[in-house]
Amino acid sequence: MTPLEDNFADILGKALRGRGLSAASAAESAGLTEAAMDCLLGGEFDEPAARSLAAVLQLNGDALVRLACGGYRPQVECPLAMVQATTDYGTMTVNAYLLWDEENRDAAIFDTGADAAPLLQAVASLDLNVVALFLTHSHADHIHALAVLKRELGVEAWSSALEPVRGTKTFRPGDLFNTGRHFIRTRLTPGHTPGGTTYVIEGPLLQAAIVGDAIFAGSIGKVRDDYQGALVNIRREILGLSDQTLLCPGHGPLTTVGQEKAHNPFFA
Numbered sequence: 170m171t172p173l174e175d176n177f178a179d180i181l182g183k184a185l186r187g188r189g190l191s192a193a194s195a196a197e198s199a200g201l202t203e204a205a206m207d208c209l210l211g212g213e214f215d216e217p218a219a220r221s222l223a224a225v226l227q228l229n230g231d232a233l234v235r236l237a238c239g240g241y242r243p244q245v246e247c248p249l250a251m252v253q254a255t256t257d258y259g260t261m262t263v264n265a266y267l268l269w270d271e272e273n274r275d276a277a278i279f280d281t282g283a284d285a286a287p288l289l290q291a292v293a294s295l296d297l298n299v300v301a302l303f304l305t306h307s308h309a310d311h312i313h314a315l316a317v318l319k320r321e322l323g324v325e326a327w328s329s330a331l332e333p334v335r336g337t338k339t340f341r342p343g344d345l346f347n348t349g350r351h352f353i354r355t356r357l358t359p360g361h362t363p364g365g366t367t368y369v370i371e372g373p374l375l376q377a378a379i380v381g382d383a384i385f386a387g388s389i390g391k392v393r394d395d396y397q398g399a400l401v402n403i404r405r406e407i408l409g410l411s412d413q414t415l416l417c418p419g420h421g422p423l424t425t426v427g428q429e430k431a432h433n434p435f436f437a
């Protein structure tokens with residue numbers, strides 16, 4: 170299974186930066202020595218220290234400890250009419266998604282990943298008709314194969330008017346699309362980027378959300394500004410969906426709303 174995108178130290182680091190705290194001031198509030206703080210942020214797990222710091226950072230200590238000890242692995246199967254295409258981008262991996270209607274073969278692509286090949290192979294072998302390509306945000310790893318996919322598939326690409334990507338048409342948050350029998354609603358989920366978009370998909374066999382880097386299984390994407398606002402927004406726009414909604418993040422494994430509400434240290 171795809172490993173989680175972030176370990177406990179990544180999570181602590183994101184919360185620390187998000188709350189605008191220095192390591193020294195957070196250590197003092199948590200009653201930790203600077204050395205203990207360095208060890209923790211460097212990836213050396215110590216449960217009591219992690220719990221103290223989690224409390225200062227308003228993370229769920231139980232969820233953080235569970236994740237640190239390997240106790241959180243979201244149990245999710247990729248649905249039948251979906252492909253999660255994971256490609257390498259430098260030292261990391263990035264996800265793109267292909268979703269189709271079994272009845273008429275109309276398909277949509279969400280983000281491009283670093284390499285068009287797995288998506289193009291899937292489209293050809295499944296004999297799909299791709300009608301639209303949607304971007305969650307403008308970061309290079311998510312749009313790297315845009316030109317190739319547009320050229321090879323002759324498909325229209327879309328991005329948010331709040332974060333337009335060259336070579337795409339733009340939509341306003343809240344706009345609705347459809348692909349085959351799937352309805353695709355756009356929701357603004359900023360924080361990682363100003364126009365970050367979540368695509369909420371409802372179809373005959375599927376309720377899913379393509380969330381980009383807003384939320385990962387067990388973590389969140391790096392928030393550039395308004396950390397508190399981003400958390401509130403994710404809770405409302407993504408975790409407000411029904412528990413069984415499949416979440417498809419830009420990095421790491423698939424998950425569900427219910428599992429993130431129970432296990433993600435930022436929200437549990």
Ligand SMILES: [Fe+2]
Pocket residue numbers: 306308361382390
């Ligand atoms: Fe990103």
